[in-house]
Amino acid sequence: MLELVIGNKNYSSWSMRPWVVLTQAAIPFTERKLRFDGFEPDSAFKRAITAIHPAGCVPVLIDGPLVIADTLAICEYLAEQFPDRQLWPAESAARAQARSAVAQMHSGFGGLRSALPMNIEAQLPEVGARLLASDERLRADLARLFGLWRSLLERSGGPLLFGAFSVADAFYAPVVMRLLSYGVPVPDDLRGYVQAVQQQPGVQAWVRDALSEHDFIAFEEPYRQAPAKA
Ligand SMILES: N[C@@H](CCC(=O)N[C@@H](CS)C(=O)NCC(=O)O)C(=O)O
Structure with missing residues (x-):
C-alpha cells in the first residue's frame, strides 16, 4: 500500500497536491501526518521528516523500499504507475x-x-x-x-x-x-x-479534513492571532 507523508492539512499546500491526485484517481493509499511544530532542525516535524527523507520536507511518498520526495516527482511516479487513471492529458x-x-x-x-x-x-x-x-x-x-x-x-x-x-x-x-x-x-x-x-x-x-483540524500553528500565521484559550 502506498503511504503519503503530509503536513497539517490547513497549511500544507505542497502536501495537498499529491493527496488530491491520489484521492481523485481513487488510488489506495494511507496518509501519515506530521504536525508542523516548527521547521528548525530540532523540531519534532523536522526530525521525523528527515528520518524519512533527507530533503526534510513534506510531501513524501513511500512505496515499499522506494521513498520519493517532492510533489512533482511523486505525481510523475503516480502517472507512470497508474497509466489508466490519465493523470496527464492524453494528447x-x-x-x-x-x-x-x-x-x-x-x-x-x-x-x-x-x-x-x-x-x-x-x-x-x-x-x-x-x-x-x-x-x-x-x-x-x-x-x-x-x-x-x-x-x-x-x-x-x-x-x-x-x-x-x-x-x-x-x-x-x-x-x-x-x-x-x-x-x-x-x-x-x-x-x-x-x-x-x-x-x-x-x-x-x-x-x-483541514477544517476539522483546529490546530493553530503560530509560525504559519502571519495574519492572525492565536484564539483565546477557553
Ligand atoms: N519542492 C518541494 C517543496 C515542499 C515544501 O516546501 N514543503 C513544506 C511544507 S508545505 C515543508 O515541508 N517545509 C519544511 C521546511 O521548509 O523546512 C515539493 O514540491 O514537495
Whole structure:
C-alpha cells in the first residue's frame, strides 16, 4: 500500500497536491501526518521528516523500499504507475502544456505564494485587499495566473484546465484555496474554474479534513492571532 507523508492539512499546500491526485484517481493509499511544530532542525516535524527523507520536507511518498520526495516527482511516479487513471492529458501538446503549467507553479509564483500562505480555515479579505493595493509582485503573479488559466481554459473548453481533471488542477487547487481565504477578486470568466476545482471530490475531502483540524500553528500565521484559550 502506498503511504503519503503530509503536513497539517490547513497549511500544507505542497502536501495537498499529491493527496488530491491520489484521492481523485481513487488510488489506495494511507496518509501519515506530521504536525508542523516548527521547521528548525530540532523540531519534532523536522526530525521525523528527515528520518524519512533527507530533503526534510513534506510531501513524501513511500512505496515499499522506494521513498520519493517532492510533489512533482511523486505525481510523475503516480502517472507512470497508474497509466489508466490519465493523470496527464492524453494528447501530446496538451500534456506538454499541462507539464509546463505544473512546472511554473512548482518553481514560480513566489510573489503569490509568499504573500498569501495557504490557510484554508481563515477568512482574511481585509488582508487580501491591503496586499493587493500594496504588493506589486503579488499583483503581477495574479495577472500571470489569470492569463495562464484563461489561455488553457479557452483551448480546452473547461471546466478544468485540460477538460477533465489532471495533475495541473491539483497543482492549482491550493491557489484556489488562497484566492478564497484572502477574498481575491476573480475575473468573471474564471469563476467557473474556481468553482469546478472546489467541487472536485478530492479537493472537498481535503478541505473537510483541514477544517476539522483546529490546530493553530503560530509560525504559519502571519495574519492572525492565536484564539483565546477557553
Ligand atoms: N519542492 C518541494 C517543496 C515542499 C515544501 O516546501 N514543503 C513544506 C511544507 S508545505 C515543508 O515541508 N517545509 C519544511 C521546511 O521548509 O523546512 C515539493 O514540491 O514537495
